[in-house]
Amino acid sequence: MTDSDAPIDADRGEDRIASTRTEIARRRIDEAGVEAATRALLVALGQAPDAPGTADTPRRVAKAWSEMLSPETFTATTFENDGGYDELVVVKDIPFWSLCEHHLLPFHGVAHVAYLPGERIVGLSKLARVVDTFARDLQVQERLTTQVADWLTDTLQPKGVGVVLEAEHLCMVVRGVKKSGSRTVTSALRGLLRDDARTRAEFLGLVR
Numbered sequence: 001m002t003d004s005d006a007p008i009d010a011d012r013g014e015d016r017i018a019s020t021r022t023e024i025a026r027r028r029i030d031e032a033g034v035e036a037a038t039r040a041l042l043v044a045l046g047q048a049p050d051a052p053g054t055a056d057t058p059r060r061v062a063k064a065w066s067e068m069l070s071p072e073t074f075t076a077t078t079f080e081n082d083g084g085y086d087e088l089v090v091v092k093d094i095p096f097w098s099l100c101e102h103h104l105l106p107f108h109g110v111a112h113v114a115y116l117p118g119e120r121i122v123g124l125s126k127l128a129r130v131v132d133t134f135a136r137d138l139q140v141q142e143r144l145t146t147q148v149a150d151w152l153t154d155t156l157q158p159k160g161v162g163v164v165l166e167a168e169h170l171c172m173v174v175r176g177v178k179k180s181g182s183r184t185v186t187s188a189l190r191g192l193l194r195d196d197a198r199t200r201a202e203f204l205g206l207v208r
Contacts, residue, residue, distance in 0.1 A: 029069060034062035068099060071136040074129045076155055078120040086159075088199075090114040090206050091127045100171050101138035109167030109183065112207035115152050116160035116192055116199065127152075141167055141186050149188035160191035162203040 035058035042049040042057065049058070090112065097108035113127045134147040149163040164187045173180045192199045 029062075029066045031062040031066055034065055035059055038062065069136055069138070071133040072129070074126065074133070076122060076126045076130070078122045078156060081117050081119055081121045085117050085121065088114050088116055088162075088203060088206065089121070089124075090162075090203070091124055092207055094128045094131050096131050096135045096165075096167075098135040098137065098139040098141075098144060098167075100169060101140060103171040103175070104138070105170040105174070107139075107141065107167045107169040107171070107184075109165060111148065112162075112164040112166075113148060113152070114162040114193070114203050114206070115156055115158040118156065118158045120156050120158075122156060141165055141169075141184055145186040145188045149190055153190050158191065160193035160196075160199060161189070162193040162200075162207075163188045164204075164207050 038058040038061040039049045042054055047054055049055070091114070092110075092112045094111040094113060095108075096111050097106055099105070100107055111131045113131065130151050131148055134144055134151070145163050145165045148165075149161050152158065152161045152163070164185065166183050166185050168181070168183050172178070172182060189200060189203075193203050194200065
C-alpha cells in the first residue's frame with residue numbers, strides 16, 4: 001500500500017465530532033447530582049422516594065441519563081474512491097432516538113443518509129454512527145438533521161449530501177395535542193442533491 005492508497009482521517013469532520021465531544025465533556029454528567037435532583041423531583045411529584053418501588057429510582061435515572069447523553073467514540077477513516085464510483089450511496093432506515101431539549105422527552109425514528117462521492121468514500125457503518133453521535137444529546141430534530149449533513153460535507157467533501165429524518169416525538173404523544181402516530185420529517189440537502197433536480201428526485205425517491 002502506498003501513501004496515496006492509505007486511509008486518512010477526515011480532519012474536518014473529526015473536528016466537528018471532536019467539538020461535540022468537547023462540549024459533552026465540558027458538561028460532564030454529575031451522576032450524584034442527578035440522583036439528588038431525581039429524589040427531589042419524586043418528592044415534588046408527591047411520591048415517596050424511599051418506598052420499595054422508588055428507593056433505587058434516583059440511581060437508575062442517573063445511570064440512564066448518563067447513557068443516553070454519552071455518545072460512543074469512533075474515528076471516521078475515509079478511503080480513496082479509486083473505483084471512480086459516481087452514483088448515490090444511500091443507507092436507509094437507520095434507527096435512532098434522542099431527547100427533546102424542550103421537554104426532556106424522547107423522540108425516535110429512522111434516518112436516511114446519502115452522499116454522492118467525490119474523491120473519498122467512507123465505511124457504511126460510519127453513516128449510522130454519526131447519527132448516533134449527534135442524537136445522544138438534548139436536541140431538536142432540525143438541528144440534528146443539519147449536524148449529520150454538515151459532518152458528511154466536512155468529512156468527505158462529496159459532490160452532494162442528503163439527510164432525511166422521520167421521527168415520532170413523545171412530547172406530541174403523551175402531552176399537548178396527544179397525537180400518537182404522527183411523524184415529523186426533516187431534510188438537509190447539500191451540493192448536487194440540493195441544486196440538481198434530477199439528483200434530488202432520485203434521492204427522495206430512494207428513501208420513500
